[in-house]
Amino acid sequence: MEINFEHRHAAHCENGVIRNLLNFYGVKLSEPMILGLGSGIFFSHMPFYKMQGMPLTSFRPFHGRILKRVTKTLGIEVQEYKFKDPDKAMEKLDEILFKQIPVGLRVGVYRLAYFPKEYRIHFNGHNLCVIGKEGDEYIISDPIGMNKNRLSATDLKKVRYAKGTNSPKGHMYYIKSMEHYRPITAEMIEKATLKTCSDMLDIPLPMFGAKGIAYLAGRVRKWEKLYGKTDAALNLAQVIRMLEEIGTGGAGFRFMYAAFLQEAGEFLKRPEWNELSMELSQVGDLWRDFSYNAARFFKQREGALSYNDLANKLDVISARETDVFLRLKNSIERGK
Amino acid sequence: MKVNEVPQEDGFYQPDSTVLLRDRNFALDENGKFTEVPSAGWGPKNDAIKFTWKNRMEEAEEIRRQVIAGKSSPLAYHMIKLQMTPPILSGYTGISKRKIKKFCKPKHFASIGQGELDSLADAFGISVEELTSID
Known part of the structure; x- marks a missing residue:
């Protein structure tokens, strides 16, 4: 069967x-x-929540969230x-x-x-x-x-x-x-996008959202002192795994969310969203640049960057993501 | 990322050739539109996984030496090698964490019952012969 x-x-x-x-x-x-x-893009770095003995870095909300949000929105x-x-x-x-x-x-x-x-x-x-x-x-x-x-x-x-x-x-x-199914509307997209912006901008704890990336940067600077050389490198490897693990579409969902912004921008007739999409895509490229350099680092290639240099890259990413999601939020609120 | 930059760097052996696991990247085409492109993998990610794996194997090798020196049991070796922890192994087998830690010592390893050996081997996905040796 x-x-x-x-x-x-x-x-x-x-x-x-x-x-x-x-x-x-x-x-x-x-x-x-x-x-x-499903508001499926996020960032968190939780030194107290361990996976495989290492602090968990995550680029999406807990599993099951997307299913619940999407089906609830569509009345399924x-x-x-x-x-x-x-x-x-x-x-x-x-x-x-x-x-x-x-x-x-x-x-x-x-x-x-x-x-x-x-x-x-x-x-x-x-x-x-x-x-x-x-x-x-x-x-x-x-x-x-x-x-x-x-x-x-x-x-x-x-x-x-x-x-x-x-x-x-x-x-x-x-x-x-499917009895109460409602086809997708502009309002649904805007509401879900506002939820995403709120996840990325408004959680009043340092380890969550776009500012969480800067928090990770702060941790990265201390890793060698805290964990020693080998474990610091293992932690770095873990971050890359989570960024690029099968399923993220590259750079921890940043490219996939950029694709969403492009598609949604056309649906909503908001050309500004395509600009934001291109900027988020560039942020994705910055994440990839981070991974590329981090991999050189733990392979101990010559001329590899220090933890401090890698952390500086994360600080830039944090600022760029904050800017993108802030402008996205403003564009919806202005539209009302 | 542009379409022609989507990496195709396959890093790992897939046990089932029908399923063909792939990443899927969202990349920009020449008109600035996002396109979906399957990807076989990417070097830096493969390197990260291999680095973690290599480290584990070195740890396991250290435990192996301890087993030979009579300071540790084969169970301790397989736990490290197969990325297992006492709490998770306890979840799979129903054997208490305390007992599992005890079995990591050579003198207690010899006292494991056949039933317990079977369920430990099953949790690891290896045979009892493999579990009791360190080859």
């Missing part, structure tokens, strides 16, 4: 699953639009489940699947059979879609894969019950009803 489901590759797993599910129900939205509507009803008992979780999956309903799953990647071993960390926020079952095998539409693939029931159960931070506990979700 395989549902007639169009598998499409996406940059980010959560956006991709949402876009492909919406597409199945006849709602055509681009991945950047999903990111924009989503049903979610979690289960204590893995067998019940698999039974429920089959029950929904055999009603010809594609099901989204949150899984851990540590034991995900088709991932390269270097990518198998204890990350429990990966999303994929189950779209069929043949014998003991599930047909999977993983948005970061170019093609559909298959996983045995045993392997699927393993990743649905991955352990560690934010364990998925069999988390599954599907679209229950």
